[in-house]
Amino acid sequence: MDDKDWLAQRFEQHRARLRAVAYRMLGSLPEADEAVQDAWLRLSRSGAEGVENLGGWLTTIVARVCLNVLQARKARPEQPAGLRMPDPVVSREGQPDPEQEALLADSIGLALLVVLEMLDPAERLAFVLHDMFDLPFEEIAPMVGRSPAAARQLASRARRRVQGAAVPIDRDVARQREVVDAFFAASRAGDFDALVRVLHSDVVLRSDVQGVGEQRGASRVARMALGGARRPASVLPVLVNGTAGGLIVEDGRAALLMAFTVSGGKIVGIDVITDPERLRVIDLGALTG
Numbered sequence: 001m002d003d004k005d006w007l008a009q010r011f012e013q014h015r016a017r018l019r020a021v022a023y024r025m026l027g028s029l030p031e032a033d034e035a036v037q038d039a040w041l042r043l044s045r046s047g048a049e050g051v052e053n054l055g056g057w058l059t060t061i062v063a064r065v066c067l068n069v070l071q072a073r074k075a076r077p078e079q080p081a082g083l084r085m086p087d088p089v090v091s092r093e094g095q096p097d098p099e100q101e102a103l104l105a106d107s108i109g110l111a112l113l114v115v116l117e118m119l120d121p122a123e124r125l126a127f128v129l130h131d132m133f134d135l136p137f138e139e140i141a142p143m144v145g146r147s148p149a150a151a152r153q154l155a156s157r158a159r160r161r162v163q164g165a166a167v168p169i170d171r172d173v174a175r176q177r178e179v180v181d182a183f184f185a186a187s188r189a190g191d192f193d194a195l196v197r198v199l200h201s202d203v204v205l206r207s208d209v210q211g212v213g214e215q216r217g218a219s220r221v222a223r224m225a226l227g228g229a230r231r232p233a234s235v236l237p238v239l240v241n242g243t244a245g246g247l248i249v250e251d252g253r254a255a256l257l258m259a260f261t262v263s264g265g266k267i268v269g270i271d272v273i274t275d276p277e278r279l280r281v282i283d284l285g286a287l288t289g
Helices: 003-026 029-046 054-075 098-103 110-117 121-132 137-144 148-165 173-189 192-198 218-228 276-280 284-288
Strands: 199-207 214-216 234-240 243-250 253-263 266-273
Touching: 003 029, 003 054, 003 121, 029 054, 054 121, 054 137, 110 121, 110 148, 110 253, 110 266, 121 137, 121 148, 137 148, 173 192, 173 218, 173 234, 173 243, 173 253, 173 266, 192 199, 192 218, 199 218, 214 218, 234 253, 234 284, 253 276
Parallel strands: 199 266
Antiparallel strands: 199 214, 234 243, 243 253, 253 266
16 A cells, blocks of 8 residues: 555545534535545645644644635625525435434534524634534634634633524434424415414524525414415425425425424424525435435
8 A cells, every 4th residue: 555545544534524524614515525625635745744643633624624614705795595504414214324424423403503604703613623523722722813712712602602592302303203294284284273283482494585584483484384385296204414304396306495493392493495506416316215
């Protein structure tokens, strides 16, 4: 084995973790892959000589690349049709994909990624690296150009925002599916009262649809669900970032993706993605075959 093959082999040992870091930092699967590829290119050019902790060194590179991307987004904000929604990880229920399991190892739900999208870039980096990947603030501080104490404050601010938006979710996917199925059944039947019963009184719906953004309250969300019900369409049960969701399929194509957060037997959050570009990459064959 030559030096490059040996280096590539060592890099592959860290790829899954690096991709998980980048996905949490960016909420974008293509950009996460680009950040990981950037780390490999830098490693292949410079080699690992003198690097005592290769995993830490690669994590630092990926984190800095991601921070640059986040700062560029903030400097040149996009003008999306609705809220900026993170890329979903969609899978078939009961058939875990090892690569997806590695990406979602700590149950990073779509709802949490939506909250992370609202953080300042430095706050997001400090929170992700410390709270999700256990990096010490002494290592995080140079990445954000702050002291360790200031980096700790960044993570603390981010943590308060995340905890303020968090609810204790039902972890049993079968129970989640029961509640989500009841939602779709009520929507198809046009049963407003049944919809309200399955929704938490303070349910939050977030969508990338122009003019929708974030909506709150069981009655409002129920009316929206009835207004948007697509009777000719079919609902394909899927997992979205590890939790029960539904993929709306029309004419053999993915038309809309819904991710649900269930707590105490009620739906407390619904995240809706309609962007055709993001839906086009979903492999319907893998989900139905």
